[in-house]
Every structure is written in C-alpha cells, then in structure tokens.
Amino acid sequence: MPESERIERLTFESAQVWPQAAETRRGEVALVMAQNLSREYGNVAALKRASLRIFPGDSIALLGLSGSGKSTLLHLLGGLDQPTGGELSWPALGDSADLRPSKVAFVFQAQSLMPPLTALENVALPLLLLGAAPDDARQRAADALETLDLLSVAQQLPEELSGGQAQRVAVARALVTNPQLILADEPTGQLDSQTAQHLMDVLLAALGPDTALVMATHDETVARRLKTVWRMKDGILEELP
Numbered sequence: 001m002p003e004s005e006r007i008e009r010l011t012f013e014s015a016q017v018w019p020q021a022a023e024t025r026r027g028e029v030a031l032v033m034a035q036n037l038s039r040e041y042g043n044v045a046a047l048k049r050a051s052l053r054i055f056p057g058d059s060i061a062l063l064g065l066s067g068s069g070k071s072t073l074l075h076l077l078g079g080l081d082q083p084t085g086g087e088l089s090w091p092a093l094g095d096s097a098d099l100r101p102s103k104v105a106f107v108f109q110a111q112s113l114m115p116p117l118t119a120l121e122n123v124a125l126p127l128l129l130l131g132a133a134p135d136d137a138r139q140r141a142a143d144a145l146e147t148l149d150l151l152s153v154a155q156q157l158p159e160e161l162s163g164g165q166a167q168r169v170a171v172a173r174a175l176v177t178n179p180q181l182i183l184a185d186e187p188t189g190q191l192d193s194q195t196a197q198h199l200m201d202v203l204l205a206a207l208g209p210d211t212a213l214v215m216a217t218h219d220e221t222v223a224r225r226l227k228t229v230w231r232m233k234d235g236i237l238e239e240l241p
C-alpha cells in the first residue's frame with residue numbers, strides 16, 4: 001500500500017476511534033491529546049500525522065528503529081518542540097508554558113547530569129528551580145535517591161558513577177517533583193541488559209499509580225515491561241493506542 005494511502009487509512013481509523021472531543025476515558029482527563037500531529041525538518045517528515053491520547057497511569061513503550069521518529073514525538077509531547085502540523089493539547093495539564101518541570105519530566109539516553117554537582121545536588125535542582133527551600137529540596141532529593149537505592153552515592157559527582165547509577169540518578173531527578181508525565185528517551189540505550197532491567201525495575205516500582213510514562217526504546221525486552229506498546233516506523237505511529 002502506498003504510504004500516502006496508509007497514512008490516510010490510519011488517520012481515518014483514528015478519527016473513528018477518537019472523536020476530537022474525547023478528552024476523557026473512564027472519567028479521567030487526558031494528560032496529552034494529539035490529532036494528526038506532524039513534524040517536518042526541511043524536507044524530512046520526522047513525524048507523520050500521529051493521533052494519540054495519554055491518560056494518568058498509562059505506561060507506553062514507543063518502539064522503533066533509529067530514525068523512526070521516537071525522539072521527535074517525545075519532544076513534541078513534552079512541549080520541547082513545536083509541531084509543523086496537526087493539533088496537540090494537554091487537557092489535564094494546561095498549555096505548553098505550564099508543562100515543566102513540575103508536571104512533565106524527561107529522562108534522556110545520554111549522560112544528562114550536571115557535571116559539577118553531586119548526585120544529591122543534581123536531584124535537588126528541579127525542586128530549587130521550582131522555588132523549594134534548600135533544606136526541603138535536599139531532604140526530598142535524599143528520599144528520591146533512597147527510593148532508587150542510591151543513597152550511598154549521594155555525595156559523588158556524575159563522573160564517579162557507573163552508567164547504570166548515573167541513569168538511576170537521572171530517574172530520581174525526574175521523579176523528585178512528582179510529575180504527572182515522564183518522557184524517557186531510550187534511558188536504557190547505553191546499558192547492558194542486566195543493568196537495563198534493573199533500571200526498569202526501580203523506575204516502575206517508583207512510579208506513582210497516576211503518573212504516566214512514555215518511553216522510547218528499540219529494545220523489545222524493555223518494551224514488554226510496559227503496559228502498552230506503540231510502534232513507530234518511518235515517522236508513522238503504526239499501532240494506534
């Protein structure tokens with residue numbers, strides 16, 4: 001089937017399943033809604049007319065090969081980037097200016113901790129940016145590190161951490177503000193499979209029941225740990241949620 005026809009079909013099906021106004025599911029308001037969401041970079045169509053809804057408590061793996069558009073979609077969902085087509089809204093969260101860091105948090109694949117700050121200071125940082133008192137921020141950061149079994153490295157600098165520990169600190173930093181939506185871009189991408197599974201264990205255990213997680217990955221084993229799998233290929237969200 002030609003790609004244009006396939007996109008038309010997916011779009012038609014999505015319109016059947018989700019009328020534009022369907023902001024709720026079983027009485028819950030969607031955190032994110034997108035209709036025909038597209039992002040082009042010059043003549044590269046990185047995301048082609050994706051329609052989706054994300055609700056509190058969802059955990060979604062975004063599975064696809066390198067270049068399939070996973071990061072593009074995550075950046076749009078978190079308001080880090082602007083779509084070139086379609087509609088995007090955050091019915092339960094406000095508009096894009098309200099999104100971060102208290103409501104939406106990111107975990108990236110690459111080392112994203114601030115090098116001069118200790119693990120504890122890295123985790124406390126989003127709280128300080130939100131205006132928390134320093135003592136309160138440090139206590140909550142310590143609690144988050146403890147949840148992820150990291151108290152022993154609280155005073156270490158990022159360069160002194162293993163890759164797995166650094167990613168767990170990044171997860172603690174994402175969780176510390178109790179966000180409603182966590183967007184994770186291949187957080188296990190640079191970890192061996194055992195360390196990756198441990199990261200998934202602690203992340204899923206630490207996730208609140210109402211927090212939604214969307215995680216880009218190319219690893220089927222990691223994807224299977226989440227409740228729902230969305231597949232991306234060449235910018236198309238293939239399996240509609």
Ligand SMILES: Nc1ncnc2c1ncn2[C@@H]1O[C@H](COP(=O)(O)OP(=O)(O)OP(=O)(O)O)[C@@H](O)[C@H]1O
Pocket residue numbers: 041044045046064065066067068069070071072073216218
């Ligand atoms: N800032 C940009 N400028 C130009 N093209 C871009 C930009 N960002 C992404 N692209 C292109 O958009 C397409 C989708 O990229 P994206 O990073 O979203 O894929 P991905 O599935 O996340 O890949 P990976 O698994 O390698 O991170 C690719 O063809 C990529 O080259």
